Amino acid sequence: MLRYMLKRTLQTIPVMAIVAFLVFALLYITPGDPAAVIAGDQASAEDVARIRVALGLDRPFFIRFGEWSWTVLHGDLGTSIFTSLPVGKLMLQRVEPTLSLMAITLVFSISLAVPLGVVAAWRAGSWIDSAVMGFAVLGFSVPVFVVGYLLTYVFALQLDWLPVQGYTSISAGLWPWFKSLILPSVSLALVYVALIARITRATMLEVLGQDYVKTARAKGLGEHAVLFVHALKNAAVPIVTVIGLGIALLIGGAVVTESVFAIPGLGRLTIDAILRRDYPVIQGIVLVFSFSYVIVNLCVDLVYTLVDPRIRY
């Protein structure tokens, strides 16, 4: 097992190297002159030339890639064109709101979606099942900013229960912090809940048809124990895998959610960087998010090799 875990960990290195290569190569493979695009339409020839040098576009691709990889490995993500500050520093200032938003969304989603999926599978074909599945289709169809505005309209503007926008740091107290994140995380959670509820229902349906579930029922276990102890435990691997893969949805959604709710996180930084065409910042954000995504999914894999005794390599 240790060998498998080591192998699985080592496998992520080439994936990360390829991610880094792709993120870097984007500058070169996009049609047109990126330096001119970044400089904007009003820029002078000198500005374009300055940006070209700043991005290293004046030098050969592989030399630039080597240099860039070297600096990234040393934790230096480059320098923002607009603010001239190190990208790493800019990102560190914005990490807390984004991590808070994602953590709360994750907790919300899992604690809502898994029971929904279990109940839908348990009462497959009933109105509860139809309601859950209908909700899931809706969750996939309504974009996160639409959900955000709708919830804000009802719960912040009409009912006045929660703040309309903004973020309160965790250092200002746990309740104000949580309160400022309720609406954003519920909006962000919707598509994630749909995803997890659907996979939970599908795997639970398979598991509930197995003989050991019949045995559990036959020996007189309560439905609650059958569903949540015997069945859910055996359905856990695909569910946890999808929770890990779905983080990609959360990352993309966080950018939009932070924009709707004016949360000063990494998503807001991304949008500011787009509007200023500050490519080094975008590059750094994409790289860090993608690496985190790869590492989260590595952890998910490693955790269930440890937890699930059926997996032996």
Added chain:
Amino acid sequence: MPQGVSPRAEIVVAPRMGDILVQRKSRGKVAKFVASHPTIFAGSLLLFAICAMAILAPYLHTVDPAALAPARRTRPPSWQFWFGTDTLGRDVYSRVLYGARVSLIVGFSVAIVSSGTGLAIGLISGFVRWADAIIMRVMDGLMSIPPILLAIALMALTRGSVGNVILAISIAEVPRVARLVRGVVLSLREQPFVDAAVAAGTRPPMIIIRHLLPNTLAPLTVQATYICASAMIIEAILSFIGAGTPPDIPSWGNIVAEGRALWQVKPYIIFFPAAFLSITVLAVNLLGDGLRDALDPRMAKRL
């Protein structure tokens, strides 16, 4: 990835009286299809209506969607302006109808471009062993970049245009198609009829076209439908955050983005495009779910 009904869920032990009676009345083929695939019917009907609305936009009591009229800014919905007017006095109804064109064009084009490219990559990767390792590592890398971020990075480097939006979203969607097709090809390769074709001396391109391609079409169609839905959402998101369709073209994302400054006092400016966008994506997703259940029951069980 959307998941659906496991076949087990549909086992019905005894036929109900209603079913038997209806069968004896010998309904028409169309009615039968509608009854057995209600989601396909509902989805395609809705989608057809939205397509018709987009194509016939000039004839549906619209005005020039770009016509500015500072004198009548932010009017609420009325008989004259069905969906009200925006901050520049433009008619939101006309903008929403014309905006349907962008969403539909982006959705369909991304579905076609990414499934075509993904199909080619997946077939090669599944059939040519030496290429497989390289191609799949690149696809793994591409899949590790969250799709919206990849599209944002691409849009930051190119000038905003509908074509570039299509390209950016397609690149983000290709690896999912390639993986799907490769999986199907790998399982087909072990089938006796492929062995027989190889033994009979059929050349690899012919095997791909004649034996592998037809078998990938069903899951590919389903996947393409979901890609269409997700492309519409990503286009709206890109436009919403200012990295998508240029602001002079009315798209649903753009209309919401322009309406957001005033949305707390004039919520109707963003309500209508948001509702149309959600309904359109819902229609495509319903169609996808229906197609999946009809074409490929096995896929419902896979991830």
